[in-house]
Amino acid sequence: MGKDDLKLLSMWASPFCMRVKVALAEKQIPYEEILENDLLNAKSELLLKSNPVHKHVPVLLHDDKPVAESTNIIVYLDEVFPAKPLLPDCAYEKSRARFWADYIDRKVHPAGRAIWGTNDKDEVETAKNNFLEIMMYLDGTLGDKDYFNGETFGFVDILLIGLTSWFPAIEKFGDFKLEDHYPKLAAWITRSWARETVSESLTSPEKITNFVIMIRKMYGLE
Numbered sequence: 001m002g003k004d005d006l007k008l009l010s011m012w013a014s015p016f017c018m019r020v021k022v023a024l025a026e027k028q029i030p031y032e033e034i035l036e037n038d039l040l041n042a043k044s045e046l047l048l049k050s051n052p053v054h055k056h057v058p059v060l061l062h063d064d065k066p067v068a069e070s071t072n073i074i075v076y077l078d079e080v081f082p083a084k085p086l087l088p089d090c091a092y093e094k095s096r097a098r099f100w101a102d103y104i105d106r107k108v109h110p111a112g113r114a115i116w117g118t119n120d121k122d123e124v125e126t127a128k129n130n131f132l133e134i135m136m137y138l139d140g141t142l143g144d145k146d147y148f149n150g151e152t153f154g155f156v157d158i159l160l161i162g163l164t165s166w167f168p169a170i171e172k173f174g175d176f177k178l179e180d181h182y183p184k185l186a187a188w189i190t191r192s193w194a195r196e197t198v199s200e201s202l203t204s205p206e207k208i209t210n211f212v213i214m215i216r217k218m219y220g221l222e
């Protein structure tokens with residue numbers, strides 16, 4: 001692995017960056033993190049050059065070659081560094097993991113944002129019900145297992161856990177507790193955060209909640 005130069009263009013509050021950091025930590029792959037200082041107002045030349053289409057973090061630079069989109073990055077890492085695999089081996093289980101990855105990517109973050117992005121009571125109520133419906137499906141597929149694919153923390157766990165540092169802010173502005181609705185899913189969050197690879201890669205929920213409050217102020221919601 002000595003010959004591989006890995007850099008992660010990142011931003012401390014981005015749940016998509018956090019999930020890539022968890023994947024790198026789980027696979028014990030060394031890398032350098034390059035933080036964007038002002039993602040909202042002044043993106044770095046390196047980011048603009050590396051992800052000219054979306055201009056989003058995260059971007060992985062592997063020997064200066066850019067790989068964009070967090071889920072795509074994690075699949076790439078699993079292919080290029082096959083030790084400690086994240087995706088299941090069996091084609092059917094792999095297809096299920098990809099199904100849930102796609103569901104999480106499309107649904108979870110926008111549903112949370114719809115809750116904290118408004119002060120309109122009816123909109124918050126609708127957004128909360130939508131968020132909880134998404135959690136219902138995730139809770140259903142988790143079932144009684146420790147992790148989404150069984151006993152081993154893997155691909156789907158990593159994609160979802162990255163987003164959970166934003167959950168306390170979502171719960172605060174939606175005025176609900178996930179554990180009151182889906183205790184097994186809430187227990188999965190606690191179990192996953194107990195892993196060093198997770199707790200050392202994710203930004204604390206307190207810091208994220210303050211960040212959300214700062215964004216709400218920018219939008220005139222506070």
Ligand SMILES: N[C@@H](CCC(=O)N[C@@H](CS)C(=O)NCC(=O)O)C(=O)O
Pocket residue numbers: 011013014015016039055056057058068069070071
């Ligand atoms: N689908 C992308 C989402 C990445 C994303 O939304 N990144 C945000 C930070 S959380 C970003 O770079 N935003 C900059 C912008 O919107 O201009 C992924 O999974 O990597």
